[in-house]
Structure formats: C-alpha cells, structure tokens
Amino acid sequence: MPTRRQVLGGMMAVPLAGLSFPRAGRAAARGDARLAVVIMRGGMDGLSAVPAYGDPDFHRQRGQLDLGPPGDGGVLDLDGTFGLHPRLATLHGFYGAGEMAVLHAVASPYRDRSHFSGQDVLENGTLTDRGAGDGWLGRSLRHADPSARRAISVRETVPLLLRGGKDVASWSPSTLPEPDADTLQRIGVLYEGDPLFANALRAAVRLNATVGRDLDTEGERRRGRLQQATGLMQVAGRLLAAPDGPRVAVLDMDGWDTHTRQNGLLDQQFTALDQGIGAMREALGEAWRRTAVLTVTEFGRTVAVNGTGGTDHGTGGVSFLVGGAVRGGRIIADWPGLAAQALLDGRDLRPTTDLRAVAKGILGDHLRVPGAALDTAVFPGSENVRPMRGLIRA
Amino acid sequence: MSLPDRQTQAVIAANRFGLGAREGEIREAEGDPRGWVRQQLAGPAPTRLAGDGDLWSSRDSYSEFFRLLKQRQQMDKGAAAPGKDGPRPAAFSRDRYNAEILARTRTAAATTRPAAERMVWFWSNHFTVSAYRTSVAPIAGAFEREAIRPHVFGRFEDMLLAATFHPAMMLYLDQHKSIGPNSPRGQRNGRGLNENLGREVLELHTLGVDGGYTQKDVTTFAKALTGWTVGDSHRSEDGAAIYVDAIHEPGDKTILGRTYADGGREQAVQALRDVAAHPATARHMAVKLARHFVADDPPDGAVAALARTFRDTGGDLRALTEAVVDLDMAWGAEQRKVKTPQEYVVSSLRGLETARLDGPVILNALRVLGQRPFWAPSPAGWSDRADNLAGPDALYRRIEWAAQVGRLTGRRAENPARLARSMLGVLADRRLADALDHAGSPAQAIALLLSSPQFQRR
Numbered sequence: 001m002p003t004r005r006q007v008l009g010g011m012m013a014v015p016l017a018g019l020s021f022p023r024a025g026r027a028a029a030r031g032d033a034r035l036a037v038v039i040m041r042g043g044m045d046g047l048s049a050v051p052a053y054g055d056p057d058f059h060r061q062r063g064q065l066d067l068g069p070p071g072d073g074g075v076l077d078l079d080g081t082f083g084l085h086p087r088l089a090t091l092h093g094f095y096g097a098g099e100m101a102v103l104h105a106v107a108s109p110y111r112d113r114s115h116f117s118g119q120d121v122l123e124n125g126t127l128t129d130r131g132a133g134d135g136w137l138g139r140s141l142r143h144a145d146p147s148a149r150r151a152i153s154v155r156e157t158v159p160l161l162l163r164g165g166k167d168v169a170s171w172s173p174s175t176l177p178e179p180d181a182d183t184l185q186r187i188g189v190l191y192e193g194d195p196l197f198a199n200a201l202r203a204a205v206r207l208n209a210t211v212g213r214d215l216d217t218e219g220e221r222r223r224g225r226l227q228q229a230t231g232l233m234q235v236a237g238r239l240l241a242a243p244d245g246p247r248v249a250v251l252d253m254d255g256w257d258t259h260t261r262q263n264g265l266l267d268q269q270f271t272a273l274d275q276g277i278g279a280m281r282e283a284l285g286e287a288w289r290r291t292a293v294l295t296v297t298e299f300g301r302t303v304a305v306n307g308t309g310g311t312d313h314g315t316g317g318v319s320f321l322v323g324g325a326v327r328g329g330r331i332i333a334d335w336p337g338l339a340a341q342a343l344l345d346g347r348d349l350r351p352t353t354d355l356r357a358v359a360k361g362i363l364g365d366h367l368r369v370p371g372a373a374l375d376t377a378v379f380p381g382s383e384n385v386r387p388m389r390g391l392i393r394a
Numbered sequence: 395m396s397l398p399d400r401q402t403q404a405v406i407a408a409n410r411f412g413l414g415a416r417e418g419e420i421r422e423a424e425g426d427p428r429g430w431v432r433q434q435l436a437g438p439a440p441t442r443l444a445g446d447g448d449l450w451s452s453r454d455s456y457s458e459f460f461r462l463l464k465q466r467q468q469m470d471k472g473a474a475a476p477g478k479d480g481p482r483p484a485a486f487s488r489d490r491y492n493a494e495i496l497a498r499t500r501t502a503a504a505t506t507r508p509a510a511e512r513m514v515w516f517w518s519n520h521f522t523v524s525a526y527r528t529s530v531a532p533i534a535g536a537f538e539r540e541a542i543r544p545h546v547f548g549r550f551e552d553m554l555l556a557a558t559f560h561p562a563m564m565l566y567l568d569q570h571k572s573i574g575p576n577s578p579r580g581q582r583n584g585r586g587l588n589e590n591l592g593r594e595v596l597e598l599h600t601l602g603v604d605g606g607y608t609q610k611d612v613t614t615f616a617k618a619l620t621g622w623t624v625g626d627s628h629r630s631e632d633g634a635a636i637y638v639d640a641i642h643e644p645g646d647k648t649i650l651g652r653t654y655a656d657g658g659r660e661q662a663v664q665a666l667r668d669v670a671a672h673p674a675t676a677r678h679m680a681v682k683l684a685r686h687f688v689a690d691d692p693p694d695g696a697v698a699a700l701a702r703t704f705r706d707t708g709g710d711l712r713a714l715t716e717a718v719v720d721l722d723m724a725w726g727a728e729q730r731k732v733k734t735p736q737e738y739v740v741s742s743l744r745g746l747e748t749a750r751l752d753g754p755v756i757l758n759a760l761r762v763l764g765q766r767p768f769w770a771p772s773p774a775g776w777s778d779r780a781d782n783l784a785g786p787d788a789l790y791r792r793i794e795w796a797a798q799v800g801r802l803t804g805r806r807a808e809n810p811a812r813l814a815r816s817m818l819g820v821l822a823d824r825r826l827a828d829a830l831d832h833a834g835s836p837a838q839a840i841a842l843l844l845s846s847p848q849f850q851r852r
Contacts, residue, residue, distance in 0.1 A: 117590075156764040160772075170788075171787050174791060177797070190829055201786070201793075207786060261470075
C-alpha cells in the first residue's frame with residue numbers, strides 16, 4: 001500500500017481536509033454571495049495545471065510533460081513542492097493574494113473513464129451516470145439562501161449541473177444581428193396576451209442590457225473557441241455583478257481531452273482559462289469580494305505520458321477555487337504520491353478528496369445550503385462525505 | 395368536448411399535425427381537416443428524401459470515417475504533423491452530418507405529407523442518437539433513414555429492433571463495448587458488461603422510468619444483449635450490426651419475470667419483442683404522443699385512449715397515429731404547444747417558400763436556435779415542454795432570427811396580411827393584422843409575423 005500523507009521533500013505542509021481547518025461556526029450570514037462553476041470538459045490534466053515538481057517521482061513519471069522547476073520558463077512556484085502551469089500567471093497572483101485555493105488529487109465518485117458518463121456523474125451529484133436527471137447545483141438552489149437562488153447558464157442550454165433550480169435562465173452570445181429597438185417594441189405589443197412569451201422577452205432584454213454590447217462575442221467566436229470561452233467568463237462576471245442579476249453562474253470550457261501533443265494544447269487552454277478568470281474578476285468589480293469560482297472536471301488524466309505526447313483518461317485531478325470570498329493561498333491535498341505503487345490501477349493519480357466534500361463545503365458556507373439538504377437532496381446518500389469546511393472566508 | 399370551427403381546425407391540421415402551412419395548405423384542409431391529416435398517414439413509409447442521392451449508408455460512412463481516423467492516428471504518432479492534404483476524419487464527419495440535416499430539413503420544408511414527416515421526427519427523437527458522441531456524427535442521419543423512416547407506419551416492435559441494433563445506437567450507448575463476463579472473450583480479457591443500452595431501452599424506449607422493472611432486469615437484459623455489436627475492420631462486416639457469439643453471455647436470462655433460454659442472437663430479439671408488447675410500453679408511448687399533440691401534461695383520458703389502441707393493435711403505429719387524429723382533445727383551439735427550434739425553422743421555410751433560405755442559412759439557424767438535428771444533449775432526446783423551449787435566451791434568438799429572415803425575404807411580404815392568412819389562417823387575429831399593417835417595412839412585417847405567439851406555438 002502507498003504511504004499516504006507523507007511529507008515530501010521535508011518541507012511540504014499538506015493540510016488534511018477536516019483536520020487542519022478551524023471548526024468554528026459558519027461565516028456570518030451576509031447574503032449576496034456569488035458562485036461561478038466552470039466545467040472543464042474533456043478531463044483536465046491536473047498534473048499539468050498544478051505540477052508536483054517537488055515529488056521525487058514527478059520527473060521520472062512525467063518525462064516530456066515536466067515543464068521544469070520554477071524559474072526560467074518553468075512552473076510558477078506555489079509552496080516549494082507544487083507549482084502552477086506557467087500560463088496561469090493571473091491565478092498565481094490570486095494565490096499570492098490569498099484568493100485562490102488549489103484542491104489536488106480530487107475526483108467525483110466516478111471511477112470509470114468515459115467522458116460521457118463521467119460528466120453525468122460530475123454534474124448529477126449521484127454515484128451513477130443515470131442517477132438523476134438534474135444536477136447538484138440546480139437542486140441546491142432550492143435550499144440556498146433566498147438571495148442566491150437565481151442562476152444563469154452562460155451558453156445556449158442549461159447543463160445537467162444546473163437543472164433542477166426554479167429560477168434558471170441561459171444567456172449565450174448571438175451570431176445574429178441585433179434586432180432594432182422599434183421591432184422589439186412592436187413584438188412586445190404582440191406578446192401582451194401571452195404571459196410566457198411576454199415574461200421571457202422582458203427577461204431577455206434585461207439580461208442583454210446587463211451583458212452590454214461591447215463584448216464582440218461574435219468576433220471572438222470567429223477568432224476561436226478559446227477566445228470565446230474567455231469572453232463568456234467576462235459575461236458571467238457582468239451578470240453576477242449586476243444588482244438584480246443572477247447569483248450563480250455555470251460555464252463550460254472544452255478542449256481538455258489532450259491525448260496528443262498535450263504541451264502545446266495546454267499552453268492555449270491555460271492561457272484562455274487564466275485570462276478568462278482575470279476578465280471575470282475585472283467584470284465583478286466590488287462584488288469579487290463575495291465571489292467564489294470553482295473549476296471542476298470529469299476526471300484527471302494518466303500520470304505517465306502516452307505514446308503521442310499526451311495523456312489518457314485518468315482519475316484524480318485538480319479543482320481551483322478562486323475569488324475574494326475564498327480562504328486561499330493554500331494547497332489542499334491529502335497527497336497520495338506518484339510512486340508506481342501509489343497510483344490508482346497503476347496509472348492514475350489516486351483521488352484522496354471527494355469533490356462532493358468540496359462542493360458541500362462551498363454550498364454550505366457560501367450559499368447557506370443546510371447540511372441536511374446537502375446530505376440528501378443535493379448529493380443523495382452522501383451522509384458520510386463530510387463537507388470540507390473553511391474554504392470560504394468567515 | 396366540442397371542436398373549434400372548421401377554419402380553426404384547418405390551421406391546427408397544418409400547424410399542430412403538419413409542420414406549418416405552405417401557401418394554400420390551410421384552404422386545402424378546410425373542407426375536411428381530419429381527413430387532410432389522415433390521407434397523409436395512408437400510403438407508403440416516408441423514406442425518400444430531397445437530394446438523397448448524396449447521402450451515404452451508415453455502413454459506408456462508418457467504414458470511411460474509421461479508415462480516415464486510423465490513418466490520422468498513424469500520422470499523429472509519427473514525427474511530422476499531418477499536412478492539409480492528410481486524412482481529415484472530422485471534416486468527413488461534418489460533411490456527412492451537414493448533408494444529412496440539409497436533406498432532412500429541405501424534405502420537411504417541401505413535403506406534401508408533413509404529418510408523416512412529423513411522425514418521423516417524433517420517433518427519431520424518441521430513439522435519440524446524438525452526434526454529441528463523435529463516432530455517431532457521421533452516421534446519425536443514416537440512422538433515421540435506415541431505422542426510423544421505414545417503420546413510422548409499421549409496427550413499434552420492428553422499429554425498436556431496427557433502432558436498438560443499428561450501429562449508431564450501439565455506438566451511442568456503448569453496446570460495442572459490452573462483453574459477457576462469462577463469454578469466451580470476457581473470460582480471456584477480463585472485460586465486462588456495459589448496461590447503457592439495456593437500461594435506456596427499458597427506461598426511455600419502452601417501459602418508461604416507472605415501468606416496473608428492476609436493476610436486476612436491466613443487468614440481465616444487458617447480458618441478453620451481449621454479442622450484438624458493430625463490425626469493424628478487425629472483425630468483419632465493417633460498420634454493420636453483427637452478432638458475435640464469442641462475446642455473448644451464456645445461459646438462460648430471466649427478464650420481467652419471463653425466462654429466455656440461451657439462444658444466442660435470438661435471446662435479445664425475443665426479449666425486445668416482449669418489452670415492446672408490455673402494457674407499460676403502451677402507456678409510455680401514449681404519454682409521449684399525448685404530450686406531443688395535446689398538452690405538456692396530457693390529460694388521463696387522452697393517454698388511456700392511445701394506450702388502448704397501442705395494446706389492441708399490437709403496436710401498429712399507423713393505427714396509433716390515426717388514434718391521435720381521432721382524439722378531440724388534440725384539436726383544442728388553444729395553442730398549448732410551443733414549437734421546437736426545428737419546427738420553428740421548418741415552418742418558416744414552408745410559410746415563406748423562398749430559396750433565399752437555404753444551405754448555410756438553414757444550418758446556421760438550427761445551430762443558433764440550439765437544436766441541430768441529431769445533437770440532443772442526452773439519450774432522452776429534446777424536451778417537448780414549453781418551459782424548456784421558451785426561455786429568455788431561446789426566445790430572443792428566435793426573434794433575432796426572425797429579423798434576419800425578414801431582411802433576407804422581405805419581398806415576400808408585399809402583402810403581409812395575405813401572408814399571415816396563408817400561414818396562420820383565422821389565427822391571424824386583429825392584433826397581429828394591425829401590427830403587420832403598420833409595420834415600417836416588409837422586412838419588419840416578416841419579423842413580426844415569425845415572432846408572433848401564434849406562429850411560435852402550434
């Protein structure tokens with residue numbers, strides 16, 4: 001059996017979930033909390049996002065995927081053992097400012113390797129891919145602080161994760177020209193006898209006004225999907241910042257399925273993520289103080305490089321938790337190590353933190369979802385998965 | 395309940411049962427609205443598509459896609475990046491996919507049997523395969539042509555068998571990975587059962603989630619299905635549905651209380667025939683049809699009548715569709731159903747009858763309105779409920795599209811009131827007529843007409 005919880009390099013302090021956090025009461029009720037969840041579809045490689053460069057087995061295992069120690073184009077150091085991918089400079093700044101926590105060796109309960117089923121489990125909050133037709137975040141809204149029940153999906157449809165809430169809309173950038181105000185006004189007259197259409201039109205006009213006209217999301221779309229992902233994070237920031245806007249937002253970012261020539265692909269992916277979260281922060285303005293942004297992915301990837309310069313579907317990975325409301329500047333990991341015998345099935349980073357514990361901690365402390373609801377309605381049958389406390393500033 | 399007048403029934407015939415009125419269609423239906431629908435249900439299965447000479451069989455498309463993919467992977471392993479002339483499986487897949495949805499949409503826009511075409515869409519959505527899964531994209535359209543269309547007015551069990559064993563469905567729901575743990579191959583390589591197809595057949599395609607089956611039924615049914623897979627270049631019959639005895643889980647299987655003797659390939663076939671005839675299946679199909687034609691939450695009476703027809707006729711889909719037409723509740727004057735984006739686009743094309751809306755415009759519309767055919771987000775298919783179809787973003791996108799169509803086709807609206815009557819008959823009420831009369835331009839008139847509640851509902 002692997003020796004877990006070992007202190008690597010004699011200098012790494014790894015806080016243990018549930019032990020090293022203050023058990024003090026919840027943060028004072030303050031309302032108006034903002035939460036954004038970014039779904040990194042395809043399986044983000046956690047060991048590229050947050051390389052454990054100080055782990056004695058890291059270089060041997062990673063080969064060409066090792067970006068080198070801090071300095072000279074290598075990783076951005078976090079704590080002497082873990083670093084950040086060099087393209088995550090903005091996130092590095094958040095970490096330094098105590099506004100980003102890194103969760104490593106984390107995974108949903110899913111233990112197979114299909115994107116399709118893995119994303120379902122990640123989003124539906126149960127143990128199986130068909131365990132629920134709605135999502136943990138959507139269900140949680142029914143129990144959240146009344147100020148936090150309005151949610152938005154920043155894409156064309158509402159993803160599984162957010163289904164189940166009562167007040168969930170979507171906003172997506174249009175590739176079509178904006179109709180003129182006169183036409184819209186006349187359409188409003190046509191809708192006077194039809195409440196479903198009248199209300200939907202009013203809500204749409206309100207959302208568009210909040211997002212504003214200067215985003216040029218269409219131009220960004222033409223330039224590429226990654227620029228668009230960055231733009232949508234900015235949109236999410238604006239929507240969450242608005243006084244009468246939604247308080248919970250869900251975004252997608254795809255392109256993480258890096259089986260081939262991973263280093264080049266991830267340079268672009270991480271650049272877009274880094275700029276996107278930076279843009280979201282700018283757009284949130286003063287509301288950043290009350291914001292938490294969580295990234296999740298359906299699974300991590302294999303520890304070792306494959307035959308095509310990439311990695312294959314794995315298990316344990318990384319979540320970032322960023323925002324002014326986050327008790328950051330920390331790496332939270334019960335580090336399993338990278339020695340051959342420590343790996344899950346001889347290939348994957350062994351998950352030691354249940355993503356549900358992380359989500360339960362955030363939902364409880366940030367959106368004030370009661371513990372009983374978290375154990376049953378939100379994550380059915382998760383009584384034994386204790387919420388990770390202390391992620392949110394008191 | 396009393397039926398609305400014949401003029402209103404004619405609009406319902408063309409919009410609720412058809413796919414939106416083409417010029418003259420409402421007038422044509424006025425004499426006998428129900429008869430107008432019924433005569434479309436008579437006759438052969440709607441298997442011909444506009445321009446179907448360009449369409450590939452699933453088998454050809456599958457083989458070509460995987461040939462290109464393999465070539466590409468070989469090149470990716472090599473030192474040099476594949477150049478522009480290298481194999482491009484993704485481009486091939488996209489071309490096949492686009493050709494299919496264009497042919498399908500043009501067919502729906504031009505057909506004189508729109509009620510038959512609607513039933514193709516209904517069953518195709520019921521047996522969803524989604525290009526969301528990459529390997530399905532090049533053959534998703536072929537699935538509808540090969541497994542759905544021939545059986546739309548045939549027997550439910552034949553459609554069920556054709557859909558379940560179609561390569562697109564097997565790829566979409568992992569059947570090609572499922573191996574009987576005690577089969578010769580399973581014992582050798584330790585791989586096992588994948589329940590995905592078995593579960594979805596029971597939950598979505600036949601009995602329904604409350605249909606009274608257990609997890610054990612799902613597992614046992616999945617075992618009965620083992621052996622059925624997709625031929626590939628390693629095996630034989632590349633891209634075809636095949637049965638391989640070496641991966642079939644041996645032994646008798648008891649499903650829903652009935653035991654099936656180990657009969658290899660026939661075991662799953664017999665089990666499928668039995669679930670097709672199960673009373674829960676009759677009820678589940680009745681609910682879905684009543685939801686489609688009557689109301690999002692359909693009244694019990696409508697469901698009971700359709701379930702009875704399903705049972706009495708042994709799942710005869712022509713009789714079942716006729717039973718829907720016979721339901722007075724399906725002819726209510728209130729437009730309770732909101733059109734899906736596909737219905738919205740096609741009914742616009744039908745109403746405006748203009749070649750300016752073609753090719754790229756159609757593809758773009760289906761994409762931005764969020765309903766590219768064969769791209770449903772889950773095996774459950776697209777929602778048929780208004781609250782999922784008329785969200786703020788979805789509605790606004792339709793308005794934007796309506797405005798764009800107005801600019802492209804404004805000339806058609808030189809007489810907007812006449813166009814409104816042709817598309818909406820007596821539902822073009824005073825409020826709409828006034829709005830069109832006072833529109834600032836023909837383009838704006840079209841935008842208003844296509845944005846109106848009457849046109850967005852059916």
